[in-house]
Amino acid sequence: MTDTPFPQEIIRRKRDGEAVNETEIGTIVAGLADGSLSEAQAAAFAMAVCLNGMDQRETAALTRAMADSGETLDWPDVDRPVVDKHSTGGVGDTVSLILAPIVAACGGAVPMISGRGLGHTGGTLDKLDAIPGYNAMPDLKTFRKVVREVGCAIVGATSELAPADRRLYAIRDVTATVESIPLIVASILSKKLAAGLGGLVMDVKFGSGAFMRELPDARTLAEALVATGKAAGLPTVALLSDMDQPLARSAGNAVEVREAIAQLTARTGNARLRVLTLRLAAEMLQLAGLADNREDARRQADRALADGRAAERFQAMVGALGGPADLIERPDKHLPRAPVQREAPAPHPGYVAKMDARALGVAIMHLGGARHRAEDTVDPAVGLSGLAQVGDRVEAGTPLAIVHARDEQAADAAKARVLDAYTISESPAHPLPLVAARVPSGGEL
Numbered sequence: 001m002t003d004t005p006f007p008q009e010i011i012r013r014k015r016d017g018e019a020v021n022e023t024e025i026g027t028i029v030a031g032l033a034d035g036s037l038s039e040a041q042a043a044a045f046a047m048a049v050c051l052n053g054m055d056q057r058e059t060a061a062l063t064r065a066m067a068d069s070g071e072t073l074d075w076p077d078v079d080r081p082v083v084d085k086h087s088t089g090g091v092g093d094t095v096s097l098i099l100a101p102i103v104a105a106c107g108g109a110v111p112m113i114s115g116r117g118l119g120h121t122g123g124t125l126d127k128l129d130a131i132p133g134y135n136a137m138p139d140l141k142t143f144r145k146v147v148r149e150v151g152c153a154i155v156g157a158t159s160e161l162a163p164a165d166r167r168l169y170a171i172r173d174v175t176a177t178v179e180s181i182p183l184i185v186a187s188i189l190s191k192k193l194a195a196g197l198g199g200l201v202m203d204v205k206f207g208s209g210a211f212m213r214e215l216p217d218a219r220t221l222a223e224a225l226v227a228t229g230k231a232a233g234l235p236t237v238a239l240l241s242d243m244d245q246p247l248a249r250s251a252g253n254a255v256e257v258r259e260a261i262a263q264l265t266a267r268t269g270n271a272r273l274r275v276l277t278l279r280l281a282a283e284m285l286q287l288a289g290l291a292d293n294r295e296d297a298r299r300q301a302d303r304a305l306a307d308g309r310a311a312e313r314f315q316a317m318v319g320a321l322g323g324p325a326d327l328i329e330r331p332d333k334h335l336p337r338a339p340v341q342r343e344a345p346a347p348h349p350g351y352v353a354k355m356d357a358r359a360l361g362v363a364i365m366h367l368g369g370a371r372h373r374a375e376d377t378v379d380p381a382v383g384l385s386g387l388a389q390v391g392d393r394v395e396a397g398t399p400l401a402i403v404h405a406r407d408e409q410a411a412d413a414a415k416a417r418v419l420d421a422y423t424i425s426e427s428p429a430h431p432l433p434l435v436a437a438r439v440p441s442g443g444e445l
Contacts, residue, residue, distance in 0.1 A: 014049060014052060056227055060228050063193065067232075071140070081289055084110055095276060101264065137155065209358050251360060
């Protein structure tokens with residue numbers, strides 16, 4: 001019988017750049033989950049990994065151990081392929097609210113476990129919290145029921161799923177070890193494995209509004225996610241998408257829900273948001289075996305959006321999780337509006353050449369629409385809408401954005417931040433390609 005290794009010996013080996021084995025990783029993860037690993041030991045392990053990295057075998061072992069640290073879901077009573085999407089986050093990333101209903105309308109089951117925003121990036125759960133009555137933290141019984149009956153449910157992670165990750169992430173957040181790619185990969189994929197998925201599509205962002213600002217760094221993360229997913233038995237595909245500007249024309253919480261509903265009901269549509277959503281939907285449908293190829297998958301997704309089936313699935317999900325039964329038909333009746341709305345006018349004519357997406361996210365933080373700290377509350381009504389995008393022609397006085405604020409002082413400060421975030425040139429400008437690369441599950445392009 002092999003003695004259980006001491007945590008401090010495992011930490012020492014990792015500190016010295018050695019690889020640790022599956023048993024040793026299991027010891028660390030078990031200690032994270034049951035509290036026997038001290039805060040100091042957990043922080044030291046995180047720093048050792050951050051400084052010395054992990055090889056593919058170690059990363060996969062850490063991912064599996066964290067997934068198994070709590071309850072894991074399966075879906076024996078769901079007669080649909082179970083797939084999901086995860087984004088690394090950005091500004092105006094409204095995709096999930098449109099994507100999950102599209103895939104559900106096409107025959108997939110989407111148990112989407114999402115997070116709240118922190119810093120300049122928005123969180124899907126904060127957007128859903130803007131819907132009166134919506135229960136973003138249901139118990140697992142309710143979560144299963146909604147996925148089975150509706151086809152999709154967008155919720156937060158309960159305490160039962162991947163508890164080791166929850167504890168390690170909180171420690172990473174205060175020990176400057178968030179950036180470690182093996183720890184990022186294990187954190188994301190452990191929750192997805194625990195959710196019982198049959199396939200996962202990753203949207204890895206790069207640019208000024210993303211966590212990974214540079215494309216090569218985003219590619220490294222995407223490749224690690226795909227390889228680790230495969231090693232852990234979860235087929236994973238990644239797209240690398242541009243976040244040098246907000247994806248939607250709105251950024252905030254209630255304002256993004258309005259834009260998502262507009263896309264779902266074809267009342268209006270921002271091309272960038274629609275194109276990326278349909279591309280991700282196609283990847284999910286193909287990964288789920290619901291389409292023969294990406295073109296067929298794209299057509300299916302487009303039809304589900306155009307004929308109203310995706311909107312119906314969204315409304316069914318909202319209603320099943322406690323939200324208004326007529327949200328799709330009457331969004332303005334239910335979604336909060338900020339008392340002050342002010343235009344941020346272009347100072348001179350020209351073309352939008354560049355925008356600092358992170359600066360726009362920070363402007364929303366100052367309005368109260370995002371968190372400075374994890375314990376902060378969020379004002380669901382504030383944000384930015386009507387955002388001009390790269391390549392748009394503007395005249396002097398054309399609104400670059402509409403600021404939604406709680407008071408005049410906050411509106412004036414946000415207007416100044418918006419104007420500072422935009423660069424207007426005399427010559428036409430062209431945005432970066434929306435999708436820069438695809439990292440396939442099996443290595444084929």
